[in-house]
Amino acid sequence: MQFKDYYSVLGVEPNAGEAEIKSAYRRLARKYHPDVSKEAGAEDKFKAVNEAYEALRDPARRKAYDQLRAGGYRPGDEVPPAGFGPGGPAGFDFEDVFAGGGAGGGFSDFFESLFRRQAGGNGGPRARGGAAAGAGDTRARVAVSLETVYRGDSVRISVDGRSFDVRVPPGVRPGQVIRLARQGSRGGDLLLEIEYAAHPDFEVDGRNIIHVLQLAPWEAALGASVSVPTLGGRVELKIPQGSEAGRKLRLRGRGLPGAAGAPAGDQLVELEIQAPAPGKKAQREAYERLRDAFADEWRR
Template sequence: MDFKDYYKTLGLEPGADDKAVKTAYRKLARKYHPDVSKEKDAEDKFKEVAEAYEVLKSAEKRAEYDELSKHAEQGQPFQPPPGWQAQGNSGFADGMGGGSEYSDFFESLFGGAGRSQRRGRNSSQRGQDVEMELPLLLEENQGAERKKVAFQLAQYGPDGQPLPAISKTLNVKIPPGVSDGERIRLKGQGGPGLGGAANGDLYLIIRLVPHPLFDVEAHNLILTVPLAPWEAALGGQVTVPTLNGKISLRIPANTQSGQRLRIKGKGLLNKSGEPGDLYALFKIVIPPQADEAVRALWAQLAEQAAFNPRTQWSQ
């Protein structure tokens, strides 16, 4: 059995500090990870790198390995010295990923404790589910829209160490009738699984962007329509906006402030793809400025109308 030079495997010199060991491992684990590497024998190289890191990342285990390396003779088969036994608990973490056994060299040094622990644990792990908010304009909530969603996924090596993030872009079809706070599940678009396990899911949390004109009530829209006093009193036609363009709306005579008028089918789509309604909420607005002539007309109107809007207070 040949002696394994774990320092050489990681491209390090003996005595390298912990930071150098971790940095070298992360770089090589990313390079040879079977899920991303196109190199020949990537899986075998990945296991060698992971095994080297298992030994060198712990000061106690590295001290044992360094002591044993003194007994290795160049070009000669290696055997642990008589009476040698690992002083630590040999409790190596599940860091191999993609394989089922440590090497014979490792087993000969540490008595298979790492192997037995690994067999008692599942080296495969489903990827993490990921949540992200998706801002959605009311105009985009009409059932035929697709949204480009760009995001990054954290990924980790078999030992839990972070690896470079994965950048993804999806063209997501927005189903009709989604409401604020609703979650859309995209199966398998979450964090990557380990050891051949399934990816996690991506959950998009819908956040309806407040509209400058429309308020939302379920799948109905509310539009505040300002009216001049004479428009409210005399009625007439006014042009009002909808999500799909402008329409002409007939205002009944004697319309009161706070009164609502239903405009059928001009709201948001529901789950069945049917539109809700738009409600025009009328608000009477007084002109901000008036010259003496206009004030005189207001005074004449008040005298002729003889109207007291607070009559009910005395009843």
């Protein structure tokens, strides 16, 4: 299988921090999102960006990937199965099988081989989230999209070469386990531990959803009505005049569903103000007029 340079995919250096990696992911995921981009090959690029972020956002996965990358592999180089070592590169021990079917669809063979543990792990299979694993049970982590958690859809996952259609309950929490009876690789049950896939537009805080909304200076100063994404579809949000960067506006009930009759979370829209670069003479002149109009007050 061929080596993938996940840092190059995201356009960051190998020593990039968590915030820089997240920022690069958001920018590229929005650029290549199939619902937005008309660029040829956008869907494949979107999947590649999602896979790279899934590999680098988790410290354990990133450490394992960096160990393999230190061997001098370059994009397109063939990586022999022996290069991964038992349970991961350079002997890195993973507890979990990372099941396909995460953000943007299934991951590449390179990703799944890199992050796949040996069956049984150390000390026998275990499950988190309150579901005890029997001796013959198989455990896997499954990354599901926030839209799936919001709606409660069925998703197709692949574990050890077998595919399953799994019903994800609305509002399921990370760490909770879905049990598929007698579907384990050794005749036991298959225990699927849920985690949330990375999303280009949203962060999760409990049951609340956080979305960063970029505003032009005049929208923040004068007020505006702006279309914003939510897990249930786009809605119009009224921006009060005089809004400042960092202000949070609340869309009640637009977060993740609550379990057992608990109320749904909210969506918090955090305002970020960006000044577009003046690409035309008229735009530059407009900035100059703005500068002159505020020259006596701005620094005070």
